[in-house]
Amino acid sequence: MRCLIVEDDARIAADIAQALEQAGFRAEHAADGESAWFMGGTEDYALIVLDLGLPRIDGLTVLKRWRSEGVDIPVLVLTARGSWNERVEGIDAGADDYLPKPFRMEELVARARALVRRASGRVNPVQQVGRLALDTNRQTVSIDGRMLNLTQLEFRLISCLVMNAERVVPPVELLEQIYGDDDSRDVNAIEAVIARLRRKTGPGVIGTRRGFGYFLEQSP
Amino acid sequence: MRCLIVEDDARIAADIAQALEQAGFRAEHAADGESAWFMGGTEDYALIVLDLGLPRIDGLTVLKRWRSEGVDIPVLVLTARGSWNERVEGIDAGADDYLPKPFRMEELVARARALVRRASGRVNPVQQVGRLALDTNRQTVSIDGRMLNLTQLEFRLISCLVMNAERVVPPVELLEQIYGDDDSRDVNAIEAVIARLRRKTGPGVIGTRRGFGYFLEQSP
């Protein structure tokens, strides 16, 4: 699950990134409004964390532009404590939640999770696809109720498939979703992870459509 | 998926073309603004990569003309790094994304993909022609609601027919649409694919107009 952190202070950005990555996100970073706008408009994030005080283009402006362009990614806005008018403006601009600075990282992570959950229209964190169940809160995957012991990478990959259930996901897209623009890797890396996953899930869970990509088997 | 590269430097154009073709596009090339304008206005591309510094007509002018004519193909603009006003002008002219030169090819490919994905999400992904329904999002084809298990090639071919519904498509055009300018293949290859498709769809879906080409049956 990819998220975008828009924050001009590199230190803070790195801290947030680390916290979110631990929570299972793949964090990317934009340091100014301009690049934030491009990234948020072109990439497919599950969440955007937006600091308002930005160089070049103001955070609020960026947010308004996104919304006017139809970008409906949930946005968590970081505001200075007590600055009420910023909040009001943020509401108008289309923010989904606020976090007054300074904040504890756990708070941010919790809100991030809540936002993503809400956005994907789920009340509970467990998603069931066929025999497979994914718990985004605990970061666990079970099949027929039996827990799987997955690595970080395997988990991310199967999450992608769950997010895109009812669709066949091309390997290139998985590459992009999992590693980002870091294109140092081969499509074969995906194949390898898929193979390892299948060894753990057993057959009949992850399907292949030759020439198209991978998908989760729906019906038993 | 066809894309148009508007670039006056032949070397760069060739490089971009190669990268995009590897990514599954079929690339065509315009070297000056005038032909670019014509091609973008008459052909149906999924994406246009536009360099701004052009002979004859300036790239921005071309872009504005397209937009004023209702051409809504996503346009990826190549700008010189840091040329701020070019970007702003580009926004006004209707560009969908930017890429500062010089750039890595992988970056271009990634953005191209993102743009196309975003654009294709705008329109209704399922098109119905007669008893046949094509879902461009899930990459599936169903007939009377029954899913067909198609190969990559079969899917591309039937997509072409759907795009050109209510028209009889000559086999040569199908060859071109599916394989690009790679003319190493025989028209018979198309016939073979058609035959395999018909075996899956059953009769009454793909028709033949002897001497002209193939078409999709409209009425039940």
Place this chain on the structure above:
DNA sequence: CCGCGTCTGTCAGGGAATTGTCAGCGGACA
């Protein structure tokens, strides 16, 4: 700092699905 185990990307070999070609056949059209 070293040894150990785990995770992960790459590589190469093999197998299977896909696809181009060929040749024979049958119907359409003059």
Place this chain on the structure above:
DNA sequence: TGTCCGCTGACAATTCCCTGACAGACGCGG
């Protein structure tokens, strides 16, 4: 009725995908 065009089954070539092996990276405990 002859000719041409398109259809189709068979086969070979190709592409795509799977998998086991291996090595580098990383983390951890001693």
